[in-house]
Each structure stands twice: as C-alpha cells, then as structure tokens.
Amino acid sequence: MPKRDDITFRRELASLLPRARRFALVLTRNAAEADDLTQAALERAMVKASLYDPSKRLDTWVFKIMQNHWIDQRRKMARRGTQTGIDALAFTAGEDGRTLMETHDLVRRVAGAIGTLQEEQRAVVALVWIDGFKYQDAADVLGIPVGTVMSRLSRARQNLLARLGEGAAP
C-alpha cells in the first residue's frame, strides 16, 4: 500500500494539472507540446517527490520543474534543428461565457498579442497576470530576481500596448 502522504501528494499534483497545462500552453504555444510538457513535468515531480519541501508552495515547485524541463527541451530541439508550429490556442470560454462573448474581440487580440511576445515575457505574463502569482513566487519559478520579473512585465506591457495599438484600448 502506498503511504498516505504519497496519495495526498499525487492528488494535489492532479489538482494542479489544469493550471500547469495553461502555463505550458503559454510557454509552448502549441497544444500538443503543452500536453507533453505538462505530463513530463508532473512525472518529474512524482519522481522527485522526496525532494519537495512541504513548507513551500507546491505550485511554485511544479511550475519551476516545468520551466526547467521546457528550457531543456528547447535546447534539445535547437540542437536537432526541430521546429514546432504555433497552434491557435485551445482556449475555453471560462466560467463566464457571456462575459467572454461580449469582449471576445479584445480577448482574441490580447491572446494573439501575448503569443507574439518573447518567451521570457510570456512566462512572466502567464505567471503573474494569468495565474496570479506574486512577483516573488514568479521569480522563484523562473529562477530570476524580483526586479527582473518586474522589468520583463514592464516590457511585456509596452509590447502588448504597441501590438494592440491605440485603437484597441478598451
């Protein structure tokens, strides 16, 4: 029989899956790659379970594993010369479909603009704006100083505004 802690840990991992997959989607911009990255990251988290410090946030730990794995994957793909296409993202309407439909044009343009950001900017946008991480937690995931999180967010905001143009201002 597995230990009770193991079962709890796995269930907590399972509950993180939708958020982890969303982070993967923003990183990879490809639905199939996002599925693979999510599963690989959670598998790694299970293998490394004994290294997890329960006093720390599990989501931060798992997202960091995912970020590191993605960097490894990118390096391997670059060495092999492999390129992955950018999918249109598999979005959902969210909980409030009506609100989304009312604002879907802005949602679509913002999503498209996020897709054009550099990867390091997409990552901070995904963590802070989309997932609600605090700057310090985002910094822990990405292994960068808080000040760098802030400067990347600032550049992301400027790039998004430029991409959306003045006419897109709601």
Add this chain to the structure above:
Amino acid sequence: MIPITDDELMTYLDGEMTAEDVERLEDALVHDAEARARLATFRSIRRAAAQAFAPAELSAGLAAFAESLDADSPLPDQPGARLRAAPKSRPLGAPREWLAAAAAAAITFGTMIALSPDPAGPAPGSLLATAGDRIVAVAILEHALQSQAAGDRHTSEVRIVTSFIASNGDPCRQFGLLGDQRAGGLACFSNGTWQVEVLASLAPEGAFLPAGLGQDPIAAAAVRLGVRREIGPDEEADLIRREWRAAPAPD
C-alpha cells in the same frame, strides 16, 4: 502633481504595492483622469489575458494521466520511470467521450480549406487527389494514414491524432499536418482508399483563436460520420498490419 507612471499602475493592479503606497496612489488617482484611463486599459488587458487562458478542459490523454495520479498505486521509485504509456493505452470509453476529446483537440482548426480537385491528377507535393466524386489522400498523407500509429507524431509531417470506427463500420482517422501545411482533418478507409471527409486549415501563425468563435469543422464531421467506438492501440496495430482490410470472418 507628480505624474503616475505605468509601472506604478501595473504594480498596483498586480497587488504588489505596500498599503502606504496604495493609499498614496489612490489619492492621486482621484485627481488624475488620464491615469485612471490608463489604469482601466491595463485592467482590461489583464482581465482579457486571464479570460483567454482560462484553464481548458483537459485532453483525453491528460485526463487519463490525472486519473492515474489519483490511483492508489505506489509512486514510481525509479528516476525517469514513465507513466505515459498508461494514458495512451487507456480506452476512451463511450463515443460521446471521444467526441468531446476530439472537439477539444480540434478546436485549433479554423476556416475550411476550399478543395479544388484537379482532374489531371494531384500536383507535385499535393496530399489530395480526386477519385470520381471523392477526394482521397495521396503521398505522405496516404502513407501516414495507412501505416502510422496514432500519437506517433515525430516520424513524419503528418500526425495521426486518433482512430475510430464510424457508424457505417469504416475505420476513420483524425490527422494533423505539421510544418508549412498547418491543417488537419478526418479520413475514412473505403474501397481501398483513404477518403478525406474534412480538411481544415490551422489559424495563421500567431493568430490565437479563443474557443466558441466558430463551429469546429472536424468535430462536426465526426458527428456527421458517427463514432461507433474508438480503435485501441492493439486493434490499430492489427489493422495497419492488414492494411486496413476487414478481418476475415470467423469460420
């Protein structure tokens, strides 16, 4: 009046300001309509980003993986132990469940490609040809449909997403085209050829489409064809071996 910077407004929205700075900023905002307008813009963009990336329904493979995490079996004790085979080999169950997965997987597809059959035969590099009133797969698309296992997406420019038996008994396969073609569709094996039932282009690179902005043509085609059942990995391997001919009737 000291101008309120964009970075201050973003830090405020991100909830990263000290209580003292929040009070100071809010006092200043009361007297600064221009800054309030910028704040409203940033808030809308932030909200739109969160809506666009609302957690999606998991693909069938990830949902199965989530189930395996919930199972009461021991954690893998060997570094690098892989669980990936389990979800992929798991039957998807009822056709309705598969359809939901197919719709989720295919939601990335946008406008229909206009098929223009060429009576002189397929042009070099073409993946489609006409055969009477049907459009059939040729070249690497035909080869992949004929011989590639579902989920194996690193062996060619074609990815087979899944295989199923349609309501008329024909085996059908959902496919995606990688590389420049950036399209996907459904094809069914009938009269010795792979008949393409639907082909849809991917949205242009960089164009991110939220769900619900149009009916997904591949899911619609799957509904039209009817999904009697999914073809599992073993049966799929057997069909590939038999070149998709029906198994001989038992004596």
